[in-house]
Amino acid sequence: MTTQLQVRNDTAANWTSNNPTLLAGEIGYEIDTNKMKIGNGSTAWTSLAYSPIVNAAAITSGTISGATIDSTTIGATTPSTGAFTTLSATGTTTLVTANATTLTATAGAGFQNMVVQTTGSSASWSLPAALQIANAKFKVTIVGGGGQGGGTTTTAGQAGGGGGGGGVIVVYLTYVSGQNTGTYTVGAAGSGAGTNAAGTSGGGSNFIYNAVTYTAGGGAGGPTAATTGSGTGGTATGGTLNIVGQAGGAGATEAATLSALGNGGNVGLGIGHGAKSPSVSGTGTAATSGYGGGGSGGFNAATPTARAGGAGAGGVVIIEY
Numbered sequence: 001m002t003t004q005l006q007v008r009n010d011t012a013a014n015w016t017s018n019n020p021t022l023l024a025g026e027i028g029y030e031i032d033t034n035k036m037k038i039g040n041g042s043t044a045w046t047s048l049a050y051s052p053i054v055n056a057a058a059i060t061s062g063t064i065s066g067a068t069i070d071s072t073t074i075g076a077t078t079p080s081t082g083a084f085t086t087l088s089a090t091g092t093t094t095l096v097t098a099n100a101t102t103l104t105a106t107a108g109a110g111f112q113n114m115v116v117q118t119t120g121s122s123a124s125w126s127l128p129a130a131l132q133i134a135n136a137k138f139k140v141t142i143v144g145g146g147g148q149g150g151g152t153t154t155t156a157g158q159a160g161g162g163g164g165g166g167g168v169i170v171v172y173l174t175y176v177s178g179q180n181t182g183t184y185t186v187g188a189a190g191s192g193a194g195t196n197a198a199g200t201s202g203g204g205s206n207f208i209y210n211a212v213t214y215t216a217g218g219g220a221g222g223p224t225a226a227t228t229g230s231g232t233g234g235t236a237t238g239g240t241l242n243i244v245g246q247a248g249g250a251g252a253t254e255a256a257t258l259s260a261l262g263n264g265g266n267v268g269l270g271i272g273h274g275a276k277s278p279s280v281s282g283t284g285t286a287a288t289s290g291y292g293g294g295g296s297g298g299f300n301a302a303t304p305t306a307r308a309g310g311a312g313a314g315g316v317v318i319i320e321y
Contacts, residue, residue, distance in 0.1 A: 007028070008026065008029065009028070010028075010030070010031065011030065011031060012032055012035075015028060015045050016046055018045070019045045020045055022037065022039020022040075022045070022048070023041055026039040028045065035050050035051075037050055037051060111138075111139065111321055113130070113320065114320050115319040115320075116317075117186055118316055119186055119314075120317075121185050122183055125181065125183070126181055127180050128321070131175055136174070137175070137321075138172075138320060139171070139321070140182075140207045140209075140318070141168070141269075141316075142168070142169045142171070142205045142214060142315070142316075142317050142318075143205055143271050143272065143292040144168075144203070144216040144219065144292055145166050145189050145205065145312055145313070145314050146164070146166050146245075146265070146272060146274070146288060146294040146313045146315075147201045147218065147220045147222060147231040147295065147312050148189075148190035148192070148193055148201075148202075148221045148295045149221075149231070149264060149275070149277075149295040149298060149312075150221065150225065150297045150309045151195045151197045151199070151224055151297075151307060151309050152195065152299065153196045153306050154305060155225070156300060156304055157253050158252075158253045158298075159225055159252055159262040159298070160223065160224055160251045160309045161199075161223040161224075161249070161250055162250075162274060162275075162277065162309075163190055163231040163248050163264050163265065163274070163294030163295045163297075163310075164221075164231035164232045164234060164245050164247050164265040164294050165219045165234065165245035165248075166202055166205070166218050166233075166234040166267055166272065167216040167217045167218075167219075167234030167235050167236035167268075167292075168242075168268040168292070169216045169237075169238065169241070170239055170240055170241040171214050171239040171241075172240050173210075182208060182209045182319075183207070183208040183209075184208070184317045185204070185205060185206050186314060186315050187203035187205040187314065187315035188202065188314055189312045190221050190294075190312040191312065192311075193308060195306035195307055197224065198222065198223050199223075199231060199295060199297075199309040200221045202234065202312045202314075202315065203218045203315065204216060204218045204234070207319075213238075214238050215237075215238070216235075216239075217236065217245070218315070219232070219265055219292070219294045219312060220232045220234075221309070222294070222295070222309055224251070225251045225252065225262075225298070228251075230250045230251065230262070230265075231247065231265065233246050234292070245266075245267055245292065245294075246265035246267070246268075246274065246294075248274065249261055249263035249264075249277065249297070250262070262277040262297025262298075262299065263277050263296055263297075264288050264293055264310065265294035267291065267292040270290075271290055271291050272288070272289070272290035272293035272313050273289050274294040274296070275287055275293065275294070275295050275310045277296040278299055284299050284301070285308065287311070288310065291313055291314065291315055292316070295310030295311045295312045295313075296309065
């Protein structure tokens with residue numbers, strides 16, 4: 001003989017309309033929502049809290065309190081609507097946060113999105129809904145602009161000093177409730193200075209969140225060929241990881257047959273590469289690449305032509321979440 005156990009059940013609307021008081025330990029099940037309540041003998045249905053959800057695969061709406069939604073029980077299904085009040089996500093589950101009031105993110109999913117900002121001054125970036133969750137973390141990489149190389153006169157064999165590479169900051173940030181906007185500035189490339197002039201410094205890049213500013217300095221412009229030294233690298237402080245930009249190569253006046261001096265400074269993490277100063281057969285100025293690399297110093301070979309230094313590369317702000 002087979003024994004079957006059936007709990008008390010009805011639709012959510014009928015449960016609410018009838019509003020019974022369940023006996024202590026009596027189970028009431030909503031057949032259209034897959035939710036249930038367990039009575040205590042004194043509290044009416046509408047005032048009784050739902051029991052924590054064990055298998056949330058069929059949930060599409062409702063109020064969940066103190067429950068954990070786990071990708072191992074949900075599978076491919078995720079909550080789509082409803083007034084969720086307290087929710088925590090584990091594994092790689094994606095939570096749709098419409099109407100949510102408090103969401104708690106736990107480790108597991110890792111970074112899944114990247115935003116790359118290559119221009120902007122005191123520009124705003126709104127944190128997406130996926131980040132507006134307690135304990136949610138995001139990573140910001142900040143690179144300052146590269147400095148321009150120094151210029152030369154018409155003296156044969158001159159090489160201006162290379163521009164410095166921009167500094168790099170990598171910082172891990174945690175969402176702060178109510179702080180839903182960050183502000184960023186992307187440092188401009190050092191450029192514009194003419195012949196026989198020191199190169200222009202690159203601009204600093206920064207990211208501001210929760211009233212804290214994280215700044216990666218721009219590389220300094222390279223000096224003229226007649227001046228010793230080179231453009232210094234951009235500063236980097238205050239981040240989780242701080243990498244000062246590489247200084248440019250020194251300029252000098254040498255024999256016109258030598259390879260050029262005055263290479264631009266590189267940028268940490270391989271994000272930007274300083275320009276290599278051209279050889280005597282080159283054009284006299286080399287372009288940099290990537291983000292934040294320093295420009296080469298101008299080079300004047302046997303042909304007596306004054307040259308300006310090469311421009312640096314602009315900075316970048318990369319946000320991963």
